[in-house]
Amino acid sequence: MGREKVVLIVEDNPGDAELIGICLEDFEIPLDLSFVRDGAEALDFLKQRGPHPDAARPHLVLLDLNMPKKSGHDVLAERSDDPALRSIPFVVFSSSARDDDIELAYALGANSYLNKPIDIAELRSALELVFQYW
Numbered sequence: 397m398g399r400e401k402v403v404l405i406v407e408d409n410p411g412d413a414e415l416i417g418i419c420l421e422d423f424e425i426p427l428d429l430s431f432v433r434d435g436a437e438a439l440d441f442l443k444q445r446g447p448h449p450d451a452a453r454p455h456l457v458l459l460d461l462n463m464p465k466k467s468g469h470d471v472l473a474e475r476s477d478d479p480a481l482r483s484i485p486f487v488v489f490s491s492s493a494r495d496d497d498i499e500l501a502y503a504l505g506a507n508s509y510l511n512k513p514i515d516i517a518e519l520r521s522a523l524e525l526v527f528q529y530w
Contacts, residue, residue, distance in 0.1 A: 400426045404454040406438040406471065407431065407489075408463040412512065416458065416489075419520040425527055428452065435466025439474055442481055454484055456530050459506075461490040461497055469497075472504035485530050489522075 403420070407413040413431050420427055430451065432438045438459070440446035461468035468488060475481045487508045488501045498509050510526065513519045 400428075401455045402428045402430065402452045404438065404441060404457045405429060405431045406433075406435065406457065406459045406463070406468065408433050408460060412460075415516060415519060416523065419516070419523050422520075423524075423527060430454070434463045435468060435471040437465075438471050439466065442475070442484070443478070456526075457484060457486045458489045458526070459486055460512075461488060461492055461501065469500055469504060472501060472506055476505040487526055487530070489526075 405413060405416055407416065413433075417429055417431070420429060430441065432441050437447075438457070441448040441451045442454070442457075444451050459468045459471060468490065472486060475484075475486065482505070485507045486505070487510060488506045489510050489512050490497065491512045492498075493511050501509050508526070508529070510522055513522055
């Protein structure tokens with residue numbers, strides 16, 4: 397059975413990625429979740445290259461900031477240079493609440509910035525807000 401909305405989750409922490417996936421499984425919106433572990437792999441997925449030549453175009457990207465290889469800021473910078481990617485909404489979903497991280501994310505074209513809660517009930521509520529909005 398095909399799902400309607402493709403969501404790319406860019407998260408280097410396997411535990412956080414699993415919790416996000418568990419929370420999203422319960423949503424009424426049919427979702428096709430794809431997970432990548434760093435910014436370089438996210439760009440490969442988005443640009444359908446390397447190990448992701450057949451990747452579906454995401455309807456939404458949930459992007460962590462602090463990752464290996466390429467940071468979330470790096471991903472946002474490359475996204476803003478690519479007209480084909482600019483129309484995809486990017487929600488930064490990070491544990492960083494630093495003003496400079498938030499300001500830079502918006503300057504690089506993030507559509508929204510949410511602090512990643514550590515409590516699963518708060519995580520589910522935050523994700524529900526994202527999907528109500530987007």
